[in-house]
Amino acid sequence: MTTDQILMELHQFRHSPFCLKVRMALHAKNLAFKEIEVTPGIGQISLFRLSGQRQVPVLVDGEKVITDSTLIIRHLEEYHPQKPLIPHDPKFAAHVHLIEDWADTTLAKAAKSALIQAAAIDTELRLGLLPKEIPDPLQKVMEGFPFRLMNEITGIFSKREHDQLFSSLEQLSLLVQNKPWLIGDEMSIADLSVAAQLSLLCFPTSSGENLKGKGIPGISDHPLLQPLFQWQDQLVLSLHPTKPN
Numbered sequence: 001m002t003t004d005q006i007l008m009e010l011h012q013f014r015h016s017p018f019c020l021k022v023r024m025a026l027h028a029k030n031l032a033f034k035e036i037e038v039t040p041g042i043g044q045i046s047l048f049r050l051s052g053q054r055q056v057p058v059l060v061d062g063e064k065v066i067t068d069s070t071l072i073i074r075h076l077e078e079y080h081p082q083k084p085l086i087p088h089d090p091k092f093a094a095h096v097h098l099i100e101d102w103a104d105t106t107l108a109k110a111a112k113s114a115l116i117q118a119a120a121i122d123t124e125l126r127l128g129l130l131p132k133e134i135p136d137p138l139q140k141v142m143e144g145f146p147f148r149l150m151n152e153i154t155g156i157f158s159k160r161e162h163d164q165l166f167s168s169l170e171q172l173s174l175l176v177q178n179k180p181w182l183i184g185d186e187m188s189i190a191d192l193s194v195a196a197q198l199s200l201l202c203f204p205t206s207s208g209e210n211l212k213g214k215g216i217p218g219i220s221d222h223p224l225l226q227p228l229f230q231w232q233d234q235l236v237l238s239l240h241p242t243k244p245n
Ligand SMILES: N[C@@H](CCC(=O)N[C@@H](CS)C(=O)NCC(=O)O)C(=O)O
Pocket: 013, 016, 017, 018, 019, 044, 054, 055, 056, 057, 067, 068, 069, 070, 104
């Protein structure tokens, strides 16, 4: 049974874009929920016991335990239908599903690779991404670890991948100029999915003091992409009350 009386629980990594996507959907629907921070590694053991898999986000809504951001939002649409995030018009809905899938796969993969490459070079960025719970000695190890060398060996983010990502971002930047929503006249899960993944490229104000304003050099500060990152920051801020990090 799903009930509004029991507070929903969102098991998450704070900086995971998929968790941000779900948090934004919960806020858009004005639903109260409790955030449960999962410690990478050790915390995923209890997550596995809870959900049968080790990835975040996981939503616990009454007796239901739902994994995967897309399935979580389908669940919210069904059981908490206020402020729909999937349009009723089937054609708009089809566009929304396609963009959500693209953002969760192609954009997510490219943004993650770009971030790993940038973090390999920028120690401050690397440390800012660590969960608060990581003890100081481990932070020191992360500081000294030869990420740059590892990155050069694995060649993790090629020029071709960078150019493909940049071209998609340029197109998105055009789409959001003078229009607040990617599809139709209402906010949809397409907007939330794209904005969430963009948070890996340009950290929104809601990421907290250590990260806000940081981003991938050459992308987050590129003039052509400013309309896109401004759109993202406004959307995330409007759906994500700032908390001390
Ligand atoms: N398709 C999933 C992807 C979730 C995902 O990739 N979660 C990452 C964090 S961003 C994770 O839990 N990684 C830890 C692991 O794979 O062990 C969704 O939409 O929720």
